[in-house]
Amino acid sequence: xxxxxxxxxxxxxxxxxxxxxxxxxxxxxxxxxxxxxxxxxxxxxxxxxxxxxxxxxxxxxxxxxxxxxxxxxxxxxxxxxxxxxxxxxxxxxxxxxxxxxxxxxxxxxxxxxxxxxxxxxxxxxxxxxxxxxxxxxxxxxxxxxxxxxxxxxxxxxxxxxxxxxxxxxxxxxxxxxxxxxxxxxxxxxxxxxxxxxxxxxxxxxxxxxxxxxxxxxxxxxxxxxxxxxxxxxxxxxxxxxxxxxxxxxxxxxxxxxxxxxxxxxxxxxxxxxxxxxxxxxxxxxxxxxxxxxxxxxxxxxxxxxxxxxxxxxxxxxxxxxxxxxxxxxxxxxxxxxxxxxxxxxxxxxxxxxxxxxx
Amino acid sequence: xxxxxxxxxxxxxxxxxxxxxxxxxxxxxxxxxxxxxxxxxxxxxxxxxxxxxxxxxxxxxxxxxxxxxxxxxxxxxxxxxxxxxxxxxxxxxxxxxxxxxxxxxxxxxxxxxxxxxxxxxxxxxxxxxxxxxxxxxxxxxxxxxxxxxxxxxxxxxxxxxxxxxxxxxxxxxxxxxxxxxxxxxxxxxxxxxxxxxxxxxxxxxxxxxxxxxxxxxxxxxxxxxxxxxxxxxxxxxxxxxxxxxxxxxxxxxxxxxxxxxxxxxxxxxxxxxxxxxxxxxxxxxxxxxxxxxxxxxxxxxxxxxxxxxxxxxxxxxxxxxxxxxxxxxxx
Numbered sequence: 294x295x296x297x298x299x300x301x302x303x304x305x306x307x308x309x310x311x312x313x314x315x316x317x318x319x320x321x322x323x324x325x326x327x328x329x330x331x332x333x334x335x336x337x338x339x340x341x342x343x344x345x346x347x348x349x350x351x352x353x354x355x356x357x358x359x360x361x362x363x364x365x366x367x368x369x370x371x372x373x374x375x376x377x378x379x380x381x382x383x384x385x386x387x388x389x390x391x392x393x394x395x396x397x398x399x400x401x402x403x404x405x406x407x408x409x410x411x412x413x414x415x416x417x418x419x420x421x422x423x424x425x426x427x428x429x430x431x432x433x434x435x436x437x438x439x440x441x442x443x444x445x446x447x448x449x450x451x452x453x454x455x456x457x458x459x460x461x462x463x464x465x466x467x468x469x470x471x472x473x474x475x476x477x478x479x480x481x482x483x484x485x486x487x488x489x490x491x492x493x494x495x496x497x498x499x500x501x502x503x504x505x506x507x508x509x510x511x512x513x514x515x516x517x518x519x520x521x522x523x524x525x526x527x528x529x530x531x532x533x534x535x536x537x538x539x540x541x542x543x544x545x546x547x548x549x550x551x552x553x554x555x556x557x558x559x560x561x562x563x564x565x566x567x568x569x570x571x572x573x574x575x576x577x578x579x580x581x582x583x584x585x586x587x588x589x590x591x592x593x594x595x596x597x598x599x600x601x602x603x604x605x606x607x608x609x610x611x612x613x614x615x616x617x618x619x620x621x622x623x624x625x626x627x628x629x630x631x632x633x634x635x636x637x638x639x640x641x642x643x644x645x646x647x648x649x650x651x
Numbered sequence: 652x653x654x655x656x657x658x659x660x661x662x663x664x665x666x667x668x669x670x671x672x673x674x675x676x677x678x679x680x681x682x683x684x685x686x687x688x689x690x691x692x693x694x695x696x697x698x699x700x701x702x703x704x705x706x707x708x709x710x711x712x713x714x715x716x717x718x719x720x721x722x723x724x725x726x727x728x729x730x731x732x733x734x735x736x737x738x739x740x741x742x743x744x745x746x747x748x749x750x751x752x753x754x755x756x757x758x759x760x761x762x763x764x765x766x767x768x769x770x771x772x773x774x775x776x777x778x779x780x781x782x783x784x785x786x787x788x789x790x791x792x793x794x795x796x797x798x799x800x801x802x803x804x805x806x807x808x809x810x811x812x813x814x815x816x817x818x819x820x821x822x823x824x825x826x827x828x829x830x831x832x833x834x835x836x837x838x839x840x841x842x843x844x845x846x847x848x849x850x851x852x853x854x855x856x857x858x859x860x861x862x863x864x865x866x867x868x869x870x871x872x873x874x875x876x877x878x879x880x881x882x883x884x885x886x887x888x889x890x891x892x893x894x895x896x897x898x899x900x901x902x903x904x905x906x907x908x909x910x911x912x913x914x915x916x917x918x919x920x921x922x923x924x925x926x927x928x929x930x931x932x933x934x935x936x937x938x939x940x941x942x943x944x945x946x947x948x949x950x951x952x953x954x955x956x957x958x959x960x961x962x963x964x965x966x967x968x969x970x971x972x973x974x975x976x977x978x979x980x981x982x
Contacts, residue, residue, distance in 0.1 A: 574748060575748045579768060622750060631968075
């Protein structure tokens with residue numbers, strides 16, 4: 294990896310003239326996970342329209358700084374393309390230079406590279422700049438017979454991104470399948486996975502070979518109705534909701550959770566919606582009360598014959614393994630991430646078998 | 652408010668107090684035993700932990716780090732590099748819970764741990780505070796309220812001595828927080844083990860662990876040796892020679908059972924080395940003393956994805972998997 298002072302600097306370790314370069318922002322056909330980019334509404338890796346910011350400013354002004362930070366991070370996004378080139382170069386400028394607590398740089402700022410061949414995902418490499426650096430150039434080997442799939446950083450914002458290759462970069466013609474959306478907190482955004490591809494949203498993406506929209510935001514996940522309206526605009530295969538831990542109080546969660554769910558159902562009456570109870574592996578008493586709100590919403594959904602499911606996260610891990618699945622009682626390492634992802638995949642498949650979408 | 656300066660109460664420490672740069676530090680091995688090479692490589696505070704019993708509802712920690720090894724560690728969480736992490740277990744058959752961790756943004760740090768929502772009133776618990784891998788701890792005090800009790804966790808007379816020897820994985824490359832260092836995972840599952848983590852931050856660790864072992868008289872007392880097998884760019888013959896030399900030493904000079912483990916791998920080349928290891932154990936007729944965790948060879952890409960970053964590094968779950976396979980042998 295070579296570090297640069299400016300994104301416009303020429304790399305010294307490789308001859309840039311040997312490569313064809315694309316500005317990824319000019320090539321939305323290879324960008325996945327950013328619905329408004331592909332609609333042509335926004336440039337850069339924008340996940341949200343303008344309304345959630347306005348709602349946060351009005352209702353939770355103390356969180357506007359966190360919102361501005363986390364809402365522009367690229368969690369859930371990936372690049373997918375084909376090229377006959379045997380080498381790929383990534384030239385990138387990230388916003389944040391430093392580590393986040395409880396995470397490796399290979400997660401927070403990591404580009405996690407897979408090759409996809411005959412539907413099979415093979416992990417190839419992962420890279421991230423070192424602490425204190427944010428502009429870099431990195432070259433890695435590529436199998437021309439495979440599609441390249443690069444998961445983007447879970448906890449960083451990409452300011453500039455160029456791809457260099459010895460041959461043309463070509464978008465992949467995928468099966469036209471609606472995306473799976475996630476709305477959650479820091480855990481769902483990906484905190485404490487070892488690398489960016491291993492947050493549970495991205496594991497679901499690989500397992501089902503499906504684009505995901507990860508609208509999760511560390512600390513700001515409040516069940517905003519503007520986000521429900523935004524999710525309502527999208528064509529979705531399923532929606533996963535996991536946001537209880539960001540509630541300041543039981544009263545706040547009671548005020549927000551069911552109305553958020555009902556607003557989603559106004560737009561998406563039939564897709565599978567999966568509600569997750571709180572990830573609470575220190576058995577903190579307050580979160581048990583939060584879960585009553587989530588279970589109450591689930592019961593409301595069942596009484597109204599909704600296509601809604603509940604995952605009790607505490608049931609996914611054996612009691613004598615609570616210290617093995619998370620770094621602090623809630624943020625999952627791969628043990629937790631894979632258990633949650635596998636359960637989500639199981640539910641989506643079962644739901645579609647018994648209730649195929651028209 | 653009782654304040655325990657841990658440096659005045661080494662009975663609280665799993666590790667030792669030694670001297671680095673004219674400062675007292677908590678280290679996993681006496682510095683004088685490993686001064687033969689660079690700071691980059693030698694073991695530091697990683698593998699050490701503070702271990703006590705208490706009924707305190709709030710615990711205040713004041714600690715200082717020094718000699719932070721910066722550099723390119725995208726595969727070690729900053730929390731593991733320079734922070735502390737802590738776990739608790741209720742007495743009366745409680746299970747371990749990871750409570751939280753810190754980043755240590757500055758050299759001097761204060762942490763107040765509020766356990767009111769997780770510990771029942773008047774309940775006693777066991778507490779472990781795991782120390783960082785890429786720096787030393789040069790100051791550490793624990794404070795509790797006047798009406799609370801705190802005492803060191805004292806190992807029983809029958810406690811087993813467990814020596815971890817290895818390279819980058821044993822050192823901590825791959826972990827988010829120090830709760831997931833392999834020796835700390837074993838410490839939680841075998842709280843009565845007296846654990847020492849002698850690991851070197853280099854792929855070429857054989858010469859260092861051999862040098863340490865042969866210079867260290869207390870090796871003969873160890874009950875278990877957990878030996879990391881890493882084949883990074885190593886010729887198979889050289890690997891077998893290194894392994895044979897070390898195994899011969901421990902068999903001749905101790906009664907220890909040696910447990911050999913690898914980073915979980917799907918790689919056929921790794922399987923080749925593992926098979927060669929198995930052949931060595933059989934040909935030397937040492938299977939009663941040397942056990943190999945062959946179950947760490949993986950069947951699928953999915954498993955490799957779950958447990959590793961690459962063939963060189965295990966992640967937190969990979970270390971959990973290694974611990975679980977080692978535990979099957981121990982039990």
